[in-house]
Amino acid sequence: xxxxQELKKTNPLHKxxxxxxxxxxxxxxxxxxxxxxxxxxxxxxNFIVVDCKAKMEGMIPIEEFKNDDELKELKPGSIIxxxxxxxxxxxxxxxxxxxxxxxMKAWKKLEKVFDTQEETTGYITGxxxxxxxxxxxxxxxxxxxxxxxxxxxxxxxxxxxxPVKVIATRIDKNRGNVCVSRRAVLEKxxxxxxxxxxxxxxxxxxxxxxxxxxxxxxxxxxxxNGVDALLHVSDLSHGRVKKPSDLVTIGQxxxxxxxxxxxxxxxxxxxxxxLTEDPYEKIDRKYKVGEIxxxxxxxxxxxxxxxxxxxxxxxxxxxxxxxxxxxNIKPQKVLSVSQKIKFKIVNIDKEAKRISLSxxxxxxxxxxxxxxxxxxxxxxxxxxxxxKAIFGELTEFKLSGMLHYKEISYQENLDDLxxxxxxxxxxxxxxxIKDDKIRFxxxxxxxxxxxWFNENKKKLGSxxxxxxxxxxKTGVKVSVDKDKxxxxxxxxxxxxxxxxxxxxxxFSPGNALDAKITELDxxxxxxxxxxxxxxxxxxxxxxAKFGEGATKSGATLKGIFEKAIGKKDNKK
Numbered sequence: 181x182x183x184x185q186e187l188k189k190t191n192p193l194h195k196x197x198x199x200x201x202x203x204x205x206x207x208x209x210x211x212x213x214x215x216x217x218x219x220x221x222x223x224x225x226n227f228i229v230v231d232c233k234a235k236m237e238g239m240i241p242i243e244e245f246k247n248d249d250e251l252k253e254l255k256p257g258s259i260i261x262x263x264x265x266x267x268x269x270x271x272x273x274x275x276x277x278x279x280x281x282x283x284m285k286a287w288k289k290l291e292k293v294f295d296t297q298e299e300t301t302g303y304i305t306g307x308x309x310x311x312x313x314x315x316x317x318x319x320x321x322x323x324x325x326x327x328x329x330x331x332x333x334x335x336x337x338x339x340x341x342x343p344v345k346v347i348a349t350r351i352d353k354n355r356g357n358v359c360v361s362r363r364a365v366l367e368k369x370x371x372x373x374x375x376x377x378x379x380x381x382x383x384x385x386x387x388x389x390x391x392x393x394x395x396x397x398x399x400x401x402x403x404x405n406g407v408d409a410l411l412h413v414s415d416l417s418h419g420r421v422k423k424p425s426d427l428v429t430i431g432q433x434x435x436x437x438x439x440x441x442x443x444x445x446x447x448x449x450x451x452x453x454x455l456t457e458d459p460y461e462k463i464d465r466k467y468k469v470g471e472i473x474x475x476x477x478x479x480x481x482x483x484x485x486x487x488x489x490x491x492x493x494x495x496x497x498x499x500x501x502x503x504x505x506x507x508n509i510k511p512q513k514v515l516s517v518s519q520k521i522k523f524k525i526v527n528i529d530k531e532a533k534r535i536s537l538s539x540x541x542x543x544x545x546x547x548x549x550x551x552x553x554x555x556x557x558x559x560x561x562x563x564x565x566x567x568k569a570i571f572g573e574l575t576e577f578k579l580s581g582m583l584h585y586k587e588i589s590y591q592e593n594l595d596d597l598x599x600x601x602x603x604x605x606x607x608x609x610x611x612x613i614k615d616d617k618i619r620f621x622x623x624x625x626x627x628x629x630x631x632w633f634n635e636n637k638k639k640l641g642s643x644x645x646x647x648x649x650x651x652x653k654t655g656v657k658v659s660v661d662k663d664k665x666x667x668x669x670x671x672x673x674x675x676x677x678x679x680x681x682x683x684x685x686x687f688s689p690g691n692a693l694d695a696k697i698t699e700l701d702x703x704x705x706x707x708x709x710x711x712x713x714x715x716x717x718x719x720x721x722x723x724a725k726f727g728e729g730a731t732k733s734g735a736t737l738k739g740i741f742e743k744a745i746g747k748k749d750n751k752k
Contacts, residue, residue: 210234210267215281220258228254234267234274244278261285279318286317290358294348299365302346304328304339312336314346314360321348327361330370374446377407381448385438390450392432395425402434407448411436415451418459418492420478459492460533467535469525472542477519485511487523487537495535497523504540504547505578507616514539546577547616554610557625562604570600572608572620581618583608589623590630591667629666630702640700643714646670648691651684658693658709670695674710677719682712 210216210233218230218238227239240262245251254260263280293300302316304323311324323346328336347368350359381387381404390411391403400411411434413421421427428434440449467473467489475487475495484498500507502514515521524541527534560572563580570583583606588596600606608620638644646658646668655671670693676682687693696717699708 286319409448501538587621
């Protein structure tokens with residue numbers, strides 16, 4: 181037997197009614213995820229029943245109205261906005277929400293406010309990390325701590341749960357984030373006030389009663405008829421000012437001149453020094469380059485010292501003008517703040533308002549004292565030893581110079597540096613003064629071994645008899661003089677005419693070698709000896725002496741040498 185439900189499905193009247201009902205709902209054009217109007221049909225203890233012109237009535241939990249004043253006025257027939265989530269759920273029920281309707285309306289309002297930068301009302305409800313929760317039309321928003329006021333606030337009790345004007349500064353609907361600012365509203369209002377106040381002042385105006393509001397290391401903040409103005413430290417005086425707080429106190433009235441008004445930023449600049457005559461206007465009449473004056477050291481920097489010449493006029497003594505002997509000396513080692521000194525003016529730049537001074541110019545120049553001492557013997561104190569030189573100080577003049585290892589002895593040996601240590605006193609000769617640099621020589625005090633050639637009338641091309649002192653892989657070291665002060669290296673390829681004989685290992689210390697002087701330069705101290713060249717010269721001499729006769733008689737070169745050697749033996 182068929183059930184009642186099955187009979188309904190097969191009943192033609194039922195099918196017709198269902199079709200008409202579906203068409204009616206279709207004509208009502210209900211759309212999900214939108215706000216719709218609903219009529220209250222019943223108010224119960226737990227729900228508000230509403231008619232949304234759907235198949236079934238909707239039910240909204242009473243909790244969604246608890247914080248809403250309209251709950252008191254709700255009654256059957258009241259029209260309210262609800263958010264339609266689903267026209268029909270799997271249970272066949274309509275799904276609606278009053279909270280979501282409020283939030284959607286709030287989002288749309290905030291989006292409009294954000295686009296137009298209009299002000300809206302919010303309620304600061306509590307503090308969180310980095311800021312505050314602010315409710316705007318039941319939508320929780322974030323207000324950073326920096327945006328609650330134009331200046332930091334220690335307490336905000338007076339702002340909690342009270343209506344405040346805010347502007348939306350950032351909206352991220354996908355994440356549900358909204359940032360608002362009360363500070364922007366205050367600044368906007370203040371800017372309007374400042375704009376009106378700026379209409380009453382002009383650039384060039386002289387203000388008698390500018391009030392000091394605050395001081396910093398770089399300037400003073402003033403109140404000029406309700407407008408904030410900056411008096412930069414450079415505009416306080418024509419001279420150098422260490423700290424503005426040393427000149428003014430909070431609340432003090434100042435006479436200033438308005439120097440600049442920036443209408444875009446509403447910034448006002450003021451000046452005190454603009455009310456007084458610039459001392460640099462007459463500076464070229466009062467001070468002359470090359471003249472000596474007196475002043476007081478006011479400031480010491482890494483690059484030099486500032487000296488007060490008079491009120492409003494300062495000059496700079498660069499490090500290079502502090503000392504004759506050290507161009508990079510630390511200023512604090514020479515001068516101190518508040519010290520009164522004499523100086524010479526080196527340069528005056530009136531346009532740039534810069535004066536260059538020299539302290540060393542009033543001192544004796546040690547370079548002038550030693551410029552005529554080239555070639556004289558002096559004493560130096562060793563203050564540093566490097567891998568190739570000794571640096572010593574002429575204690576009498578406090579000047580330092582260099583003694584290169586090649587100038588220690590005529591042997592030019594690096595090991596000579598090991599003989600000396602710091603603070604040793606050496607007798608040396610000044611051999612050069614150039615570009616504020618001094619070169620010393622110790623060997624210049626000794627007899628030059630190269631003088632042996634002049635004393636013995638030996639010149640370029642002469643034959644000298646030497647003695648082997650040391651055998652090396654590259655050649656042999658030989659002595660020319662009896663005292664062995666002059667040691668010269670004869671290179672391997674200069675040891676013999678025949679390459680087979682030019683082997684250092686065939687020689688021994690003490691062997692006598694005749695060698696030809698092939699290079700002799702006293703200026704560069706280059707001396708070159710060659711046994712090979714001596715042998716070639718001897719061969720040429722023998723050929724020249726015996727060669728013609730030997731050719732006619734059919735004698736060989738070997739015979740010529742033997743004959744020559746035999747004659748020598750006979751002479752002996």
